[in-house]
Amino acid sequence: MKEYAIYPFEEMRITQAHNEGNHLAHWYPFKDVADKPWDEACKDSGRSSFCPQNDYVIEEILGLGNNITNSVRIKTVNKVIIPYQDEPVYLELTFTHMEEEDLRKLYVGQILKKGSKPFREGKDGANAYHFHCTANIGKYYGFKKNGNGKWCYVYEKSLLPDEAFYIDSNVTTIYNARGYRFQEVPKQFLPARGWFTKGDSGENVDKINNWLAEHVKGQFFGDYTEACVKVFQKQNGLEEDGNIGPITLSKMEEQGFKE
Ligand SMILES: [Zn+2]
CATH class of the missing domain: 2.70.70.10 (Glucose Permease (Domain IIA))
Structure with missing residues (x-):
């Protein structure tokens, strides 16, 4: 290029x-x-x-x-x-x-x-x-x-x-x-300044995740949801399989999730 x-x-x-x-x-x-x-x-x-x-x-x-x-x-x-x-x-x-x-x-x-x-x-x-x-x-x-x-x-x-x-x-x-x-x-x-990609972290990535969570609504459990579940599991010391089973669900409920 x-x-x-x-x-x-x-x-x-x-x-x-x-x-x-x-x-x-x-x-x-x-x-x-x-x-x-x-x-x-x-x-x-x-x-x-x-x-x-x-x-x-x-x-x-x-x-x-x-x-x-x-x-x-x-x-x-x-x-x-x-x-x-x-x-x-x-x-x-x-x-x-x-x-x-x-x-x-x-x-x-x-x-x-x-x-x-x-x-x-x-x-x-x-x-x-x-x-x-x-x-x-x-x-x-x-x-x-x-x-x-x-x-x-x-x-x-x-x-x-x-x-x-x-x-x-x-x-x-x-x-x-x-x-x-x-x-x-x-x-x-233009150079790729200000772009965010997989592996990035920091305050802006946090803002992006919050914004996306607000704006990307849907009832489909896709790659994004799976990735978020894995991050949540990692943060909570659970097995990172990307699925919400009873252990993951109870961790989420402890932190305010309601079905
Ligand atoms: Zn000079």
């Missing part, structure tokens, strides 16, 4: 584009040693997290135990479709200024699963919580200083955020796109 690169933050509040302020010096006029960063401040209050919407693998961690600003370089596990070109490609991202405590838990080769929240914004090398981000494709040439004195992640091709990512409006609320023109991801290819 086609996989689209989806913007990896729940709030978009871009506070500095690639061609503004101290970002301009990242690439102008030194295009050979350059990247095109943007600053993502997310909620702009509290500590937001990077929230990947594709699976990524960590390629490099910088900034622990030295004076380099905290950073990670990551790459999509799969080739993804990006707005910049038709051919699927590995998308390479860098993030800077993240929380050191989170960075310490990461390791090279680690898979960052879509929907996870592996690290939060930090202030290492910055005066306000935000992520300094770059998106790139092609060969990586290194972390290099250009003629303007800016440290850049030098790849074959540096992309603007709207060239690298589609937006899934179910994931990202846009507060400030800073003039970038993001496109919505084609709906039929």
Whole structure:
């Protein structure tokens, strides 16, 4: 199935584009040693997290135990479709200024699963919580200083955020796109975020079960009923056969069931 690169933050509040302020010096006029960063401040209050919407693998961690600003370089596990070109490609991202405590838990080769929240914004090398981000494709040439004195992640091709990512409006609320023109991801290819499947647990599964019990009424003892009986039997230390016999029935009656 086609996989689209989806913007990896729940709030978009871009506070500095690639061609503004101290970002301009990242690439102008030194295009050979350059990247095109943007600053993502997310909620702009509290500590937001990077929230990947594709699976990524960590390629490099910088900034622990030295004076380099905290950073990670990551790459999509799969080739993804990006707005910049038709051919699927590995998308390479860098993030800077993240929380050191989170960075310490990461390791090279680690898979960052879509929907996870592996690290939060930090202030290492910055005066306000935000992520300094770059998106790139092609060969990586290194972390290099250009003629303007800016440290850049030098790849074959540096992309603007709207060239690298589609937006899934179910994931990202846009507060400030800073003039970038993001496109919505084609709906039929949305990632399976928020879907629930067999084996899942948690508060939402509880809500789903309660809702279904209210809304799916019928007099047919089917797979759903059988599955519920098995769960009930398991919870009560009974044999999980999915049938309601005298033992199961009396347990149910103890807990309020009336025929
Ligand atoms: Zn920045």
